[in-house]
Amino acid sequence: MSWLLALHSSSSALGVGLRDLDADPGSAGSGAGAGDQLKEFPLGRDLSGALLDCVEAVLPARQWPRLARLAVATGPGGFTGTRLSVVMARSLAQQLQIPLDGAGSFLLIARRLGVDRPTWLVQELPRRGVVAGLYGPDAAALGGMGEWRAPRLYADRQAVQALEPQAPLAPAEVAVIQDVAQLLELSALAHRQALPGPWEPVLPQYPTAPVAV
Known part of the structure; x- marks a missing residue:
């Protein structure tokens, strides 16, 4: 198996998604694929201490070398939560030398809402x-x-x-499980199109200043 791992922490809950990229792409539609693993962890302020454990609950660290692609929601969202998941995704992508897709949390909502x-x-x-x-x-x-x-x-x-x-x-209301499913699907589409996914431009969004009038 070649895994796609997705992280979404733009709200008070952490979402983690996992997809086997070797599975039949026809099983995936506009949201979750048949074999996707989707988990929501209501961590709140505990994200900084629990992020790694939650990811390992979905995909143990010993299997991370089998990751073929990563995806992360870049916000807007809470400063700490979004930053931590983006930093983790960037670090893994750099160390494993695999593509990383960043997608805004609002874009994922727009996809979910159709x-x-x-x-x-x-x-x-x-x-x-x-x-x-x-x-x-x-x-x-x-x-x-x-x-x-x-x-x-x-x-x-x-x-x-x-x-x-x-x-x-x-x-713009986050629905963690559904939005992680959208993130997985968007990244899987990039994988099928062989898009490069460099990790360097994937950064958290903090659109809170200055005020536009």
Whole structure:
């Protein structure tokens, strides 16, 4: 078996996904494949001390040399959680010399929701504003879903909608298991297309300053 491992820690829970890349690709669709392993760990602030143990609960370290590709959600999300999973994924990719795919958590939500027209995904930040990104179908993008405007901080919803008045607003709410499934599927698609996946450009997203008005 050649494994694909996916990490998602853009919310208070850690999501870990595992797929056998040697399995029949026809068994995978727009989400979880038939043989995928998907686990959610509600760690909260304990992520820093439990990340390694949770990953090993899905794929023991002795099997990591059989990893063929990695994927990680790059946020927006909590500063510590997103940073830790991205650092781990980058380190493994560098040491094992395998491809790493980074995907924004909002993009994964857009894929899960099946967004069929330009749509703002919006996350409220109490007393700070809203983080919003614009997503919609894009035939040129991997998997057919494009990020038309990257997530960033806005003063309020009105400032967001003023940029694209025709685009509806939808909540950017993480569903860990489903979003990890989307991450696996997107990375498996990159594998089937033999995309390179360099680890260097995969960085966490922190779109909280400056405020866009």
